[in-house]
Amino acid sequence: MTSIHPNAIVHPGAEMGNNVSIGPFSVIEENVIIGDDCRIESQALIASGARLGKAVTVCKGAVLGTQPQDLKYAGEKTILEIGEGTTIREFATVNRGTSYSGKTVIGKNCYLMAYSHVAHDCVLGEHVILANVVQLAGHVEIEDHATIGGMSAVHQFTRIGAYAFIGGGYRVAKDVPPYILAMGEPLQYGGVNHIGLTRHGFSKETLAEIKRAYRLIFRSNLNRAEAIRQIQETLTQLPEVQHIIAFVENASGE
Numbered sequence: 472m473t474s475i476h477p478n479a480i481v482h483p484g485a486e487m488g489n490n491v492s493i494g495p496f497s498v499i500e501e502n503v504i505i506g507d508d509c510r511i512e513s514q515a516l517i518a519s520g521a522r523l524g525k526a527v528t529v530c531k532g533a534v535l536g537t538q539p540q541d542l543k544y545a546g547e548k549t550i551l552e553i554g555e556g557t558t559i560r561e562f563a564t565v566n567r568g569t570s571y572s573g574k575t576v577i578g579k580n581c582y583l584m585a586y587s588h589v590a591h592d593c594v595l596g597e598h599v600i601l602a603n604v605v606q607l608a609g610h611v612e613i614e615d616h617a618t619i620g621g622m623s624a625v626h627q628f629t630r631i632g633a634y635a636f637i638g639g640g641y642r643v644a645k646d647v648p649p650y651i652l653a654m655g656e657p658l659q660y661g662g663v664n665h666i667g668l669t670r671h672g673f674s675k676e677t678l679a680e681i682k683r684a685y686r687l688i689f690r691s692n693l694n695r696a697e698a699i700r701q702i703q704e705t706l707t708q709l710p711e712v713q714h715i716i717a718f719v720e721n722a723s724g725e
Contacts, residue, residue, distance in 0.1 A: 476513075488525070503536070506555065520548065520567045524555035524579070532562040539566045539591030541609060554579035554597065565589040571610070578615070590627075602639065614649060616671065632718050634671065636664045646722040648688075649714055650681050660689040673711075680707050684715050695719065
């Protein structure tokens with residue numbers, strides 16, 4: 472059963488699924504779609520163009536789907552997509568896309584902690600975690616299961632690979648490959664995300680090949696092309712190793 476607090480403002484043009492809860496003083500604008508079992512707490516704003524999947528939780532004061540903070544934005548109609556099971560904590564902000572891609576995308580089962588910001592045209596995969604006050608500039612791409620520590624800022628057009636873990640309080644000005652720990656100023660390789668990968672069921676054999684790959688990339692005297700060639704010639708070509716090769720070949724800031 473859908474429950475809308477009498478002090479909430481819901482535009483008649485908004486579409487809501489079953490068993491939706493809207494808290495007091497929240498505003499739901501027109502051209503919004505809210506899926507089944509979503510919970511919108513108090514004082515949130517779901518702006519025009521937002522699309523929420525099933526079982527999304529939006530906590531107090533969060534602002535979703537507002538206009539991009541981009542001087543090139545000319546009022547074009549764009550959207551924000553939020554996947555099912557995602558949680559948006561207090562006072563987080565997520566802008567919709569620009570004409571560049573038409574949308575901002577947050578995947579399934581993500582967790583955006585308090586005061587985090589996702590700018591226009593960002594694409595987050597599934598199970599991504601942004602800790603408190605993480606700030607993503609426009610056009611950032613984050614692959615599945617990546618985690619960014621609190622108060623880190625990510626430069627526009629940066630890519631962050633799957634299962635990567637970035638420590639808190641750092642400036643991310645270049646691509647971060649999958650499966651690694653990143654830390655320091657300037658940001659640098661800090662080893663493989665062994666704990667995170669083990670928790671997600673990666674085998675010892677797979678972990679060993681990932682470590683060998685990154686030893687060639689970061690700990691040898693080989694340039695990027697030479698390191699990739701060595702990986703291709705000497706390591707077992709597991710899907711994870713192939714993913715590392717594909718990511719590093721196209722990485723920026725190396």
